[in-house]
Amino acid sequence: MINKKVNNVQEALKGVTNGMTFMLGGFGLSGIPENAIAHLVTLGINQLTCISNNAGVDDFGLGLLLQKKQIKKMISSYVGENDEFERQMLSGELDVELIPQGTLAERCRAAQAGMPAIYTPAGYGTEVAEGKETREFDGKMYVLEHAFKADFAFVKAWKGDEAGNLIFKGTARNFNPNMCGAAKITVAEVEQMVPLGTLDPNQIHIPGIFVQRIFKGAVYEKRIEQLTLRQRD
Amino acid sequence: MLDKNGIAKRIAKEVQDGFYVNLGIGIPTLVANYVRDDIEVEFQSENGVLGMGPFPYEGEEDADVINAGKQTITTLPGASFFDSAMSFSMIRGKHVDLTILGAMEVAETGDIANWKIPGKMVKGMGGAMDLVASAENIIVAMMHTNKRGESKLLKKCTLPLTGVGCVKKIVTNMAVIEVVEQGFKLLERAPGVSVEAIKQATEGHLIIEGTIPEMNI
Numbered sequence: 001m002i003n004k005k006v007n008n009v010q011e012a013l014k015g016v017t018n019g020m021t022f023m024l025g026g027f028g029l030s031g032i033p034e035n036a037i038a039h040l041v042t043l044g045i046n047q048l049t050c051i052s053n054n055a056g057v058d059d060f061g062l063g064l065l066l067q068k069k070q071i072k073k074m075i076s077s078y079v080g081e082n083d084e085f086e087r088q089m090l091s092g093e094l095d096v097e098l099i100p101q102g103t104l105a106e107r108c109r110a111a112q113a114g115m116p117a118i119y120t121p122a123g124y125g126t127e128v129a130e131g132k133e134t135r136e137f138d139g140k141m142y143v144l145e146h147a148f149k150a151d152f153a154f155v156k157a158w159k160g161d162e163a164g165n166l167i168f169k170g171t172a173r174n175f176n177p178n179m180c181g182a183a184k185i186t187v188a189e190v191e192q193m194v195p196l197g198t199l200d201p202n203q204i205h206i207p208g209i210f211v212q213r214i215f216k217g218a219v220y221e222k223r224i225e226q227l228t229l230r231q232r233d
Numbered sequence: 234m235l236d237k238n239g240i241a242k243r244i245a246k247e248v249q250d251g252f253y254v255n256l257g258i259g260i261p262t263l264v265a266n267y268v269r270d271d272i273e274v275e276f277q278s279e280n281g282v283l284g285m286g287p288f289p290y291e292g293e294e295d296a297d298v299i300n301a302g303k304q305t306i307t308t309l310p311g312a313s314f315f316d317s318a319m320s321f322s323m324i325r326g327k328h329v330d331l332t333i334l335g336a337m338e339v340a341e342t343g344d345i346a347n348w349k350i351p352g353k354m355v356k357g358m359g360g361a362m363d364l365v366a367s368a369e370n371i372i373v374a375m376m377h378t379n380k381r382g383e384s385k386l387l388k389k390c391t392l393p394l395t396g397v398g399c400v401k402k403i404v405t406n407m408a409v410i411e412v413v414e415q416g417f418k419l420l421e422r423a424p425g426v427s428v429e430a431i432k433q434a435t436e437g438h439l440i441i442e443g444t445i446p447e448m449n450i
Contacts, residue, residue: 027280027317028303030296053317078357086354098355101279102321102363109318121325121366125344125397128362158297170297170314171281177316205316222296228304230288 001196004164004214009039012187012215016152018045019072023108023153023179024052024062028225031172032061033154035189035217041068049073051148053104053175055085060223069093075148077101081225099128103145105175110147111182112210117146153183156217157206160190161199164208173205181210189217235406235423235450240374242267242450244333244404247372253277255324255364257334258302260374264333275311277329279360281320284312301360324360325367332368334361336375336400338390341416341437343400345373346392358395365396377405377434384436386410386417407431409448416440421448 006012013036016022022040026032040048041064048071055074056063065071066084073095079085088094099107100122110118119142123129133144155176158169166188168176180186188206193216208214235243241263248254248264250272256262265285268274276285278300285300286307294305323329336347345365348358365371378384386403403410408431409421416438422431422445432439 027301028299030280030299030303076357078359080356090354098357100358100362100366101317101360102325105317105321120363122363124366126362126394128358168314168316170295171278171299172297173314173316174281175317178318224294224296224305225299225303226305227294228288228306229291229294232290 001163002208003162004208004211005162005193006213006215008215009035009189009218012036012189012213013039013043015185016040016043016045019047020045020151021049021149022051023148023150023183024050025155025174025176025179026061027053027171027174029057029061029223031156031168031174031176032056033156033189034220036154036187037061037064040065040070044068044070046070047072049075051075051104051108051150053077053101055079055082057081057225058084060221066094073097075099075104077104105178107145107148108175108178108182111149112178112180115147117144119143120145148182150183151185153179153186155179155186155188157188157190159192159194159199160188160214161194161196162214163196164188164211164214165199165204166190166206166211167199167203168205177206180206185212186210187212188214190214191217191220234426238263239423239450240404240406243409243448244372244374245269246450247402248272248274248331250274252330253283253323253328254331254333255279255329257361259335261333261335262302264374277320277323279320279324281315281317282306282308282312283315283323284309286312321360321363324363327367327369329368331370331372332364333372333374334364336373336385338385338387338392339373339400339403339412340387340390341412343398343412344390345395345400346390347395349393351393361395365399368399371400371402373400373403375403375405377407377431384434386435386437388437407434413440418442419445421446423448
């Protein structure tokens with residue numbers, strides 16, 4: 001077993017510095033690497049480029065890094081629900097690149113899989129495709145989209161072991177598996193660190209080969225963005 | 234004229250037994266409430282779930298189980314979770330049978346605009362561009378006119394596009410329309426709405442052939 005375990009978030013984030021590009025898992029606030037984000041705020045590094053489907057809310061998730069003006073550029077598919085984000089975007093302080101959600105996932109996956117680029121039909125004929133190479137396959141037009149290049153990927157899983165094997169839960173899975181191994185260093189934080197050998201190899205979502213560092217997150221708030229309930233009859 | 238629930242009710246009739254369906258945010262979400270009980274349908278949400286059920290009861294909500302609108306949901310027996318790349322493999326790979334989404338504008342060529350208004354805060358396209366670029370069967374659910382009373386069914390979209398030549402069918406508060414090579418073909422009119430009123434509210438080329446039946450909802 002190759003041991004990927006580090007003791008805490010401080011060790012896990014060793015080497016992060018100003019101007020780096022990060023991938024961060026999560027959809028809305030579900031499955032975000034809460035502990036890594038909190039520590040990035042503490043470290044105070046800035047001029048960051050963040051690849052993440054969303055940008056958090058004002059006081060949670062990536063919104064915490066935005067508040068401290070640590071992010072220079074966001075690459076996302078949807079960025080609503082965040083007033084500070086809006087203010088920085090409209091004032092020009094923050095550079096924002098909006099891309100289709102499936103393209104975001106596939107550019108991560110391409111980086112993970114060693115593919116330099118992919119062709120997708122998404123965005124053809126729209127401003128998203130402007131300046132990009134397009135090509136026809138079987139009578140349909142596609143846009144060439146390049147794999148991301150990132151320094152660190154921060155992902156969050158439900159369970160993990162010292163070998164770096166990961167299991168996700170529910171829709172908190174989202175972009176997390178696609179970002180594993182898609183950056184130079186993948187840091188996984190887990191809710192539960194289980195003893196080696198207790199995860200069923202048949203059930204592992206991401207094999208440890210894609211993970212360089214794994215740690216148990218100290219605290220998880222797991223905030224719900226839109227609590228929506230059904231009335232009992 | 235129909236209200237939003239009326240539009241959803243009419244669209245629900247397009248949902249067939251054995252369909253995997255992706256519902257957008259807004260009116261499309263309401264469609265789930267009106268699908269017949271005697272058919273089997275599975276709802277896909279692009280954040281990574283197939284087999285979505287109703288909202289949870291109080292105390293049963295789970296931060297790890299949400300839909301694309303970030304609302305807490307439940308799952309039904311037979312449901313599955315998956316990552317974002319796989320979710321869009323289902324969408325781009327044409328495994329989802331029916332996509333229902335809202336729009337700001339649709340052109341008579343099937344172009345759709347629903348993600349950006351220049352000069353206003355742009356929130357992003359989310360999964361809409363992936364959905365419209367690949368789905369074979371797209372139904373747009375929207376009001377026939379905007380808040381200023383202007384037609385949303387146009388010769389050419391004025392807003393930045395989400396996709397080109399992709400919309401096949403539109404259900405509005407006034408009509409059911411099929412997008413054909415020559416333009417908007419009027420199929421049905423909403424209860425109490427005249428063909429003339431639909432003509433008035435449609436800027437793009439409206440094709441009227443024979444008697445137009447009233448919707449049966």
